[in-house]
Amino acid sequence: MSTISSSEISRLQICLRRLLGAKGLSVNAPPRAGLSVELAVDGEVIGTVHRDDDEGEVSYTxxxxxxxxxxxxxx
Incomplete structure (x- = not known):
């Protein structure tokens, strides 16, 4: 797993809001290095987002x- 940039976080948030129809969804950068990017709905954390770079192909889990x-x- 690799680090998610602030640009990717913004793009992920736009994509997930559109795909899931959830305007209250946010993708939040970790408060400090080493922690996971958080997925939240209306301020409540519901999960995490991880980036994988496999031979130049990037995917998110x-x-x-x-x-x-x-x-x-x-x-």
Whole structure:
């Protein structure tokens, strides 16, 4: 995994907002080196974004964390 630049963070945010239809989605730079880029919706962190550069092909992996307590009650 490699570091995500501020330009990439901005472009990822635009792309993900469009793809997911979530205007409240934000991609946030880590507060200090060594930490992950965070994915948030309306200020609540829901996951992380990681960059992979494999032989010049760049891709991004998004890990979304859902807690059972945040799910609606079972039917």
């Amino acid at each position: 998004i890990n979304i964390i859902l807690l059972e307590e945040d799910l609606p009650p079972a039917a």
